[in-house]
Amino acid sequence: MEMRTQEELHGIVIIGGGISGLATALGLHKKGMKSVVLERSETLRNTGAAIAFFHNGWHAFDHLGVGDQLRAKSTLITEMHTKWVHKDGTGDVIPIGEEGLRCVKRSDIVDALADSLPSESIRFGCRIVAVETDPVTSFHAVHLEDGSVMRTKVLIGCDGSNSVVAKTLGLKPPNLFRTQVAQAVTSYPNGHGLSNHFLYLWGDKLLLGRVPIDEKTVYWFVVQEVNPKDFESKEDSRVVRDLTVEALKDCPAEVVEMVKRCRFPYIESDIMLHGTWHSVISVKGQ
Ligand SMILES: Cc1cc2nc3c(=O)[nH]c(=O)nc-3n(C[C@H](O)[C@H](O)[C@H](O)COP(=O)(O)OP(=O)(O)OC[C@H]3O[C@@H](n4cnc5c(N)ncnc54)[C@H](O)[C@@H]3O)c2cc1C
Known part of the structure; x- marks a missing residue:
């Protein structure tokens, strides 16, 4: 893995490139807000089987601009x-x-969301090991497994059930x-x-x-x-x-x-x- 030596500064960092992380990044992108998604895997995790969504899920897909293409693939x-x-x-x-x-194949959802994002939005091979907040600047320091650190004004945790962000926030364990x-x-x-x-x-x-x-x-x-x-x-x-x-x-x-x-x-x-x-x-x- 390439070592990132300099600290990067971002406006919005999203941890986790699953459905939540990609959807959040796309929602922000639609509002003209730039974000970066940090995903620990080396590629999109578009394996799995399928997921069924009621109409509230479809409203969300419509707002993200992927509703029609996913509807065309589902009964x-x-x-x-x-x-x-x-x-x-x-x-x-x-x-x-x-x-x-x-019901939609999980791969179709992940691919539709990822394909709608600017190519530089997702960074793979970025496992977050710790997060801390600077009490003076309120910026969040995101520590990666390779030793590098990113600083961000806004941090969004979409890192699944073993969320590092949830632990940092002191949320109850799942x-x-x-x-x-x-x-x-x-x-x-x-x-x-x-x-x-x-x-x-x-x-x-x-x-x-x-x-x-x-x-x-x-x-x-x-x-x-x-x-x-x-x-x-x-x-x-x-x-x-x-x-x-x-x-x-x-x-x-x-x-x-x-x-x-x-x-x-x-x-x-x-x-x-x-x-x-x-x-x-x-x-x-x-
Ligand atoms: C590979 C896979 C297959 C699935 N298949 C199905 C299915 O067929 N049917 C179904 O109903 N549900 C399935 N699920 C569960 C379903 O995707 C989730 O319940 C739901 O979509 C919530 O997604 P999420 O984005 O919140 O979390 P997740 O899908 O768990 O995504 C979290 C992402 O965060 C990344 N991540 C976690 N920790 C870190 C870290 N420290 N640093 C950087 N990245 C991190 C993970 O690699 C993952 O990509 C699957 C989940 C996965 C990961």
Whole structure:
């Protein structure tokens, strides 16, 4: 990694180039305000599966100028179907209004936001290790892993659940949910043939969610209690798929088939969320 010897001075620094950091930078850019995003990874982290957004999320995308291009890649979902595996598949149909929700591949969101930013806005390979505030000037000193320091008038923390900025602000640590989520996108080259609904299927100690992204792709997730054994081989997509199929043994054949034919399922565990009043987005300075 290149050493940056001189201290840089910025108006606005955003830590973290995930969806929040990129969206914040784009929002500022739309208002004519320059910012720099510092991301610890060497490239955009556009992996993952997909995310479903209700209309408030789409209003935000519209304000950022990426709503139409993302809408074109997603199907409008107007109903939730909840079913219980052990009650012979009975359940409820819940309309979710005209505006409904839409699910988008995470890579499409990250790419749309990043492509709308000026090229020099994102700096990769910049892991922040500490942040401190000068009591006299109120400028924030951002310390990078390579030993360099950046000073900024405004610091915005978008660095996810283990946020360095949140720690500096003294926010409560995130809540830990002892669950694991296997998720992926499954493609159907000839179309999946599903209606526009979000399925919630409750099984024995698991929840399966399935939502069409477009006519040929479906996003799904399976939430279960953490099983440490599953994490011994969580890097191996094949093992993740086999374990998920096994967990779904009592579920309808169509959902088991959906999991069997996906390509890159992955497992996340111990989901960490900040409480409502301790958002991971923290604005310091002004
Ligand atoms: C790779 C990945 C895949 C995901 N896939 C899905 C999915 O398929 N479905 C779903 O619902 N949710 C997914 N999520 C979670 C989802 O993106 C987040 O819940 C949500 O979008 C919040 O985004 P965020 O920008 O606040 O945080 P994050 O997406 O966690 O982004 C935080 C960013 O900050 C960077 N960062 C953290 N610490 C530092 C530091 N000290 N210095 C510099 N940079 C730092 C991280 O590298 C990361 O890019 C995924 C997250 C990631 C990171």
